Amino acid sequence: MCKINDGEEGGPKGERGPADESAQFSALLEDSAEDLYEHAPCGYLSTLLDGGIAKINTTLLAWLGYERGDLVGRKYFSDLLTVGGRLYHETHFAPLLRMQGEVSGIALELRAADGSRLPVMVTSTVRKGSDGQPLLIRTTVVDARDRRAYEEELLRARKEADQERDRLKLLAATLQKTLLPPTLASVPGLDVAAHYHIASVDEVGGDFYDLFPLAAGTWGLFLGDVCGKGATAAAITSLARYTLRAAAVYNPDPAAVLANLNTVLNHEHNGHDPRFCTVVFGLLTPETDRGGFRVTLASGGHPPALLMRADGTADFLPTPGGQLIGVLPDADIATTTVHLAPGDTLLLHTDGLTEARIVGGDEDRYGDDALLDFGRALAPTTASDAVGAVRDLLDTFGTGVDDDTAVLALHVPRPLSEEQQRPST
Template sequence: MSKTNDEEHGGAREDEGPVDDRAQFSALLEDSAEDLYEHAPCGYLSTQLDGRIAKVNTTLLDWLGYQPEDLVGRKYFSELLTVGGRLYHETHFAPMLRMHGEISGIALELKATDGSRLPVLVTSTVKKGGGGQPLLIRTTIFDARDRRAYETELLRARQAADRERDRLQALTTTLQKTLLPPTLANVPGLDVCAHYHVASVDEVGGDFYDLFPLAAGTWGMFLGDVCGKGVAAAAVTSLARYTLRAAAVYHPDPVAVLGNLNTVLNHEYNGADPRFCTVVFGLLTPDRVHGGFQITLASGGHPPALLMRADGTADILPTPGGQLIGVLPDAHISTTTVHLAPGDTLLLHTDGLTEAHTNAAIGGGERYGDDAFLDFGRALAPTTATGTISAVRGLLDTFGTGVDDDTAVLAIHVPRPHSDEQQ
C-alpha cells in the first residue's frame, strides 16, 4: 500500500485515540483494495467459464513478464501452462472444477515470456450468480518454487521408500519360499496338500512344514511354528527344518526326532536369547494288511491334529503333555498313533488359524477357537486333502485381516479304492 495514504490519514487523526485507529485502518484497507489486488503477494486471475482470461493482477503479470493487453481477452488460462500441465488441466483440473465448483492446491507450472518455468500452486473457485448459475472462474496462484523443491525431495524420499519396501517384500517372499518345500513329496497311495497363509508381506513368518521320504517305504512329515517373526525367527525356522530332516534320516522314531531338535535349539540358543517352537512330527508307514497308513505323531507343545473320517465323523487327536521344543534340556514329548483308513483325512495346522479374529472387519475381538475348528472338521468330513485345504483357504478369506499370524496347514488323505469313489 502506498506511503502517501499512510501519512495523510495518520497526520489528520493523530490524537484521537485507539477507536479512531481502527477507523483509520479500516479506511486504509478500503482505499487500498485495488492496490491489494494488483500487488498482492500472490497472482490473481479471473477467467470466463471457457478459460479465457478476463482480468489478471500485476503480481502475476510481473512473474510471467506479460503486459495486461497480452493476456486479457486474448489468451486462455491453460495457455499459460506447460504442455504437460495443459493436458493435466484438460483431463483433471477443469472437470473437477466443474464438478465441485472449486479446486485447491494443484501443482502446475506456468511458462514465462522468457521461457522460464514457474512452479505454482493453483486454487480456483467458480463465482456463481444469484440463481446459482456459474459466471466466471477466480484463480489464485502461489509461487511454489521453495515448496516444490521440498515436495520434490519428499516425493523422491517416498519413491525411495516405496522401492525399498518392494525390495524388502521381494526378499521376504523369497526367504519365505526357501523355508517351505517347493512341492510336497509324492507319496503313493496318499493325497497330500498344504497351504501357507502369509499374514504380513513385510515380515517372514515362523511357520514351516514338510513331507519327505525316509528309508524302506516310510515317510516323514512335520509342521511347526517358531516363536516370533522376522529374520531372527527365520534363522530358527531354517535350523529347525534341516535338523528335523537330518534327525529323521538318522533315527526316524518321532520322539527321537523331536528330542534331537530340542537338543539342537538348547545348544544353539542358550543364555540370553532362547528360541523355541512347537512342532508335530509324524512317521507314515503304509498298512499292508488293512490298507491306508499307520501314523505315529509326536508333539512338542503343538496344537492337536484334526482327523476327519470316511464315515463323516471328526475328532481331534490329543497329544497331551508335550512341551515346547527348545525351552528345557529334556523336553517331554508325547505321542499318539492313528490308523488313517481309506477315505480318512488328517489335518495339521498352526495356531494362526484357531487364534484368528473372526470379525476383525467390524472391530470384533472374538477368536475362532478350537471348538469352532472341530465343528469345521465335522461339517467337512468326509473330505480329501485338496478339499480340506481349499475349505481352510475359504475360511481364512472370511477372516480377512483377522488372521494376524502366519498360518500353515498340511492335509493328508488316503483315497478310497477307485470303485468306492464312484459312489
Template structure:
C-alpha cells in the same frame, strides 16, 4: 523510437527464462486465484483492462486477463509493453502513451486497443528474476499516485506468493510420490527377499507317497516378513515316511534362522533314529545348546511316522507332540477326532522338556490334518475366533474329500478371515483314498493347490511358471 528485440532482452535472460520454467506456469488453464487479482486491480484502479502476464522467450502469455477480447491468450514479445516493463526492478508507469517516447511508436498505442495509460509491477522471484508483470491499462491518459504504486506492487507480490506456494505444493507432492515409490519399491524388494527366504524354509514339493493323497498350504500374515511356521514330508530308509508341522517363536530373519535349524535338525534326527520321541528330544537338545545367551528360542511341533503306506488298507500313524495344537483325524463317516499327544512341552525352552506320543490308524476314506495356530486363531468377519471348538464342526463337512480339496476348503475359509489373521498358517493333509477311489493325480492336485497366491504344496505343485513340467 524504434524498439528492437535486443533492446527488450534483460541481461540475465537465460537465468530469467530458467526461473520461468521453474514455476511451470506457462500454458496452464485459467485459474480463479489469478483471475481475482485482475478483477481486483481493475476495480481498485478503475481501469478497463488488467492482466497478469508471463514473459516467455518469444511471447507474452496472459495467465489472467480482464477487458481483453475472448480468445486472446498471448501476444508477441516485440513490440511489447510487458517486455519493456520486465527490464526494470521498479514499477513501470506510462501516464500518456502518445507523449511518452518509450511507447509513442508502439502499435498497441496507435492500433487496438488504443492504450494511453499503462502501469506494470514486476512479478519478481526471491532471487531477483522478473517472470512477468501485473498490468493495468486504460484508453485515456491518467495520473498515478504514490499510494497507487504501492498497491500495484502488492498485487504483483501476491501473484509471486501464489506461484511460490504452488511450486512448493508441487514439489511436496512430487517428493511424496517419489518417497512413496521408493517405499513401495523397497517393500516389494523386501517381499521378494522374504518370499525367496521363505521358500528355502519349505520343501520345494511334496513327494508322492504310495497309497496316500498329500497336500499342503502355507500362508504368511505379512508379505514383507518371513514366517516361522514349517512342515515337511520325506521317506525313510526302512520304507516308512516321516512328517512334521511346527511353529517357531518370533518373526523375521531370526525366526527364519531358527526355522532352518529346526527343520534340518528334525530331518537329520529322523534319519539317525526315527522314533518320534527321540526326534523331539534331539531337537530340544540342539536348541538348548544353540541358544545359551539368554535369548530364549523355542518352537512347537508335531512329528510323526507313517507305516504301511501302499501295502495295506490301513496306515499306522505314530505322532509325538511338543506344545503344538492337536491334529485332527477326519473319518470317512464324518466323525472328527482330536489327535493330541497329551503333556508335550515347548521344544527348546527347558533342558529336560517332556514330550508325549500317541498312535492311530487311518482307514480308507480317513484324513489327517496337521496345522499351526494361524488356523485356530483366525477370526471370522464378525470377530469370532475359529478356535479349537469350532474346527471339528467345520472339518466334519470335509469327510471323504481328497487332500487337495481339504486344503482348498481351508484356504478359502482363511481367505474370509485374512484381515483379522495375525499369524502365519501352515497346513499338511494326509488322506487315505476310499476303497475304489483313485488317488488324486499330480496334475489335479497341482491345479487345486495353485489357486491361491499363498504357498501351496501338493506333489509337483510348486514349479515356477518358467520351469518345465516333468514329462
C-alpha cells in the same frame, strides 16, 4: 567546542538512534495502497468478464518476465496458461466461476515470457457493481514452486518407498519358498496335500512342514510353528527343518527326533533371542496286513492333529502335556499312535487357523471347538478336499488372520472295487 547530540533524537553522526528506526517503521506502515498492491508477495490480476487483462501487479509481471504493456489490453488470462491449463480453464475453471462467483485454490501452471512454467495456486472472484451485475474478475496468484518441489520430493520418496516395499515383498516371498519343500515325497498308497497361508506379505513367517522318505518302507513328516516373524524366525525355521530331517535319519523315533531338536534350539538360546517352536513329528509305516498306515506322532506343545474317519466321525488325536521345543533343556514330549485306515484323513495345522479372528462374528477367535465341528461336517474327505476346505475357510476370515497358517493332510484312498477296476468298453 562542538556539541555532541545526546541521542534523544538520534545518535552521533553516522549512527541511527531509536527515533530514526521508529520513523522508518512508521513510514513502512504508511505505504500507499497502490504500493502494497504492486509489490505484494503474491500476484494480482484483474480481467474483464471475457478474460481480457485489465490490470496486473508488478510482482506477477516480474515472475512472468513481461512488461505491463505486453499484457494489459492485449492478452487474455487464458493466454498465460499452459496448453493443459488452458483446457482446464475453459472446461472447468471458467464455468465454475460463472456459476459460483468464486473459485479458490486451483493448481495451474503459467507460461512465462521465456517459455518456462510457473506452478501457481489461483483464486478468482467475480466483482459486481451496485446494480448486482458482474463487472470484472479479480484473481490472486500464489507462487507454488516451493510447494511443487515439496510435492515432487514427497512423490519421489513415496515411489522409492513403494519400490523398496516391493523389493522386500519379493525377498520375503523368495525366502519363504526356500523354507518350504518344493515338493512332498510320493508315498505309495497315500494321498498328500499341503497349503501355506501367508498372513502378511511384508514379513517371513515361521511355519514349516515336510514329508520325506527314511529307511525302506518308512516316511517322516513334520509340521511346526516358530515363535515370531522376520529374519530371526526364518533362521530358526531353517535350523529346525534341517535338524529334524538329520535327526530322523539318525534315529527315526518321533520322541527322539524332537528331543534332538530341543537340545539344538536350547543350546542356541542366548537369553535375549528366544529360539523355540511348537512342532509335531510323525513316522509313517505301511500296514500291509490290514491296509493303511501306522502313524506315530510326537508333539512338542503343538495343536493336536484332526483325524477324520471314513465312517464320518472326527476327533482330535490326544497329545497332552507336550512342551514347547527349545525352552527347557529337557522338554516333555507327548506321543500317540493311530491306525490310518482306508478312507481316513489326518489333518495337521498350525495355530494360525484356530487363532484367526471372526470378523463381525460373536466369538473373538475361531477356536478348537469350531475346527472340530468343521472336521465332523467335512468327514469323510480326501486330502485335497480337506486342504481346499481349509483354504476357503481362511479366506472367509479376511483380515482376521493375524498369523501364517500351514496345513498338511494325509489320506488313505479306498481300494477300487472290481467294477471300478474293470476297463470301460
